[in-house]
Amino acid sequence: MKLLTLNFLSCAVKTCKTSPLSFPLHPKDAELAKDDVEPNPDLLTNILPRLDWSALRTTAAELGFPDLPETAPSPEELVEGGKTVQDLHELLMETQIVEGKLVCGCCGHEYAVREGIANFLLPSHLV
Amino acid sequence: MSRPEDTLSADVHYDDVEARKYTTSSRIQNIQASMTQRALELLDLPGPSLILDVGCGSGLSGEILSAVPPDEGGPHAWIGMDISASMLDVALQRDVEGDLLLADIGQGVPFRAGAFDAAVSISAIQWLCNAESSETSPAQRLARFFGGLYQSLKRGGRAVCQFYPKNDVQRQMITAAAVKAGFGAGLLEDDPETKNVKVYLVLTVGGDATGGRDITSVVEGMEGVDVMDSRKKGTKGGKGEIKKGSKAWIMNKKEQMERKGKVVKASSKYTGRKRRIQF
Numbered sequence: 001m002k003l004l005t006l007n008f009l010s011c012a013v014k015t016c017k018t019s020p021l022s023f024p025l026h027p028k029d030a031e032l033a034k035d036d037v038e039p040n041p042d043l044l045t046n047i048l049p050r051l052d053w054s055a056l057r058t059t060a061a062e063l064g065f066p067d068l069p070e071t072a073p074s075p076e077e078l079v080e081g082g083k084t085v086q087d088l089h090e091l092l093m094e095t096q097i098v099e100g101k102l103v104c105g106c107c108g109h110e111y112a113v114r115e116g117i118a119n120f121l122l123p124s125h126l127v
Numbered sequence: 128m129s130r131p132e133d134t135l136s137a138d139v140h141y142d143d144v145e146a147r148k149y150t151t152s153s154r155i156q157n158i159q160a161s162m163t164q165r166a167l168e169l170l171d172l173p174g175p176s177l178i179l180d181v182g183c184g185s186g187l188s189g190e191i192l193s194a195v196p197p198d199e200g201g202p203h204a205w206i207g208m209d210i211s212a213s214m215l216d217v218a219l220q221r222d223v224e225g226d227l228l229l230a231d232i233g234q235g236v237p238f239r240a241g242a243f244d245a246a247v248s249i250s251a252i253q254w255l256c257n258a259e260s261s262e263t264s265p266a267q268r269l270a271r272f273f274g275g276l277y278q279s280l281k282r283g284g285r286a287v288c289q290f291y292p293k294n295d296v297q298r299q300m301i302t303a304a305a306v307k308a309g310f311g312a313g314l315l316e317d318d319p320e321t322k323n324v325k326v327y328l329v330l331t332v333g334g335d336a337t338g339g340r341d342i343t344s345v346v347e348g349m350e351g352v353d354v355m356d357s358r359k360k361g362t363k364g365g366k367g368e369i370k371k372g373s374k375a376w377i378m379n380k381k382e383q384m385e386r387k388g389k390v391v392k393a394s395s396k397y398t399g400r401k402r403r404i405q406f
Contacts, residue, residue, distance in 0.1 A: 001226050001227075001228075002226050004177075004204070004226075005206050005226040005228075008206075008238045008239055008242040008243075008279075009237055009238060009239075010237060010238065010239045011237070012230070012234065012235060012237035023239050037224075038202075040175055040202065040204075042174050042175045043174075043175035043176070043177075043202075043203075043204055046174055046175060046176060046177070046244070047177055047204075050177075050241060050242065050281065052239075093204075115219055116219070116226075116227070117215055117219070117227045117228065117229055118228050118229065119229045119230075120208075120228055120229060120230035120231075120234075120237050121210070121229060121230060121231055121234075122231075122234055124260075124262045124263065127234045127235070127263075127271070
């Protein structure tokens with residue numbers, strides 16, 4: 001699962017919907033892999049305003065990546081290209097969580113990730 | 128036409144054997160491909176976008192989303208949800224580019240608000256109409272799905288869901304659930320009145336940039352599309368027009384009572400007039 005997806009996922013448990021703690025999900029015992037993905041700067045520019053930058057920083061820190069800058073890069077920086085785009089592309093698109101768990105910060109529910117697929121099936125009493 | 132959703136739930140029906148059969152059948156591949164192309168045409172995405180594939184299965188539709196050439200606004204990134212582990216397993220073996228998620232769409236869409244540019248769903252949402260348990264009903268599952276989908280799309284986003292309604296009741300149930308969730312909804316039928324009819328539910332979130340709010344603005348300028356709008360126009364002739372106690376209102380009431388078979392006094396020019404003020 002790409003880190004991009006993780007930046008959009010929130011806890012599916014009904015009682016967590018209103019809690020700000022349910023996003024982002026915290027990776028636990030994560031096994032990472034790097035895939036080669038064709039860079040697509042237009043896509044990044046499109047997604048950038050919708051990224052939750054502080055959540056991305058938290059995730060990156062939890063996975064042990066070097067610290068990200070305080071604020072998100074501006075669209076102009078992305079258009080220019082160079083290292084910012086390259087770094088962002090590597091982090092969001094190429095880094096994959098292959099095995100591990102995603103933990104909700106509110107209810108503590110653990111979503112298992114196996115072979116890159118997160119299991120979001122819930123028992124019916126949590127829906 | 129066989130309807131597997133009548134007998135089993137999706138995760139049980141699509142086991143390893145069935146998933147492989149489904150994915151390797153060239154006929155299904157062709158149909159899925161053409162429907163995905165049509166959905167993309169309806170979405171009319173301006174540039175590379177993030178798309179949610181609802182009921183992605185083995186990634187037949189996702190492949191096409193990743194393969195859109197740059198001059199047509201692609202390639203898109205996509206995230207797929209499916210309830211069948213076997214289908215996702217086939218998708219893994221086929222090495223699709225999108226991210227996959229094992230989730231039940233009837234339990235909602237676990238993404239934060241405004242995450243996606245668009246959503247597609249190919250031959251999936253009719254499965255929501257069959258809930259074989261006492262805990263959930265089809266209406267509840269539809270409501271959760273459309274509610275979640277509405278939230279996870281950005282304002283001005285669109286969703287196109289191709290589905291196979293069993294009958295008019297199901298069709299009505301699905302569109303009503305979508306409208307209730309807040310979508311501007313409309314149905315597009317390809318090859319109507321034939322065996323190969325394809326029904327697309329076109330959903331819009333909020334007004335889009337062109338000012339249109341629903342399907343009629345989506346299909347505007349497309350070739351070979353007849354618009355049939357059965358919605359009521361304006362408020363003319365509505366109930367609010369007639370003032371309570373007015374002559375028209377009284378006449379209306381008298382007519383109603385007469386239809387019911389009650390004894391009604393004859394109408395004259397004095398009917399409904401005010402009495403003169405008594406001394």
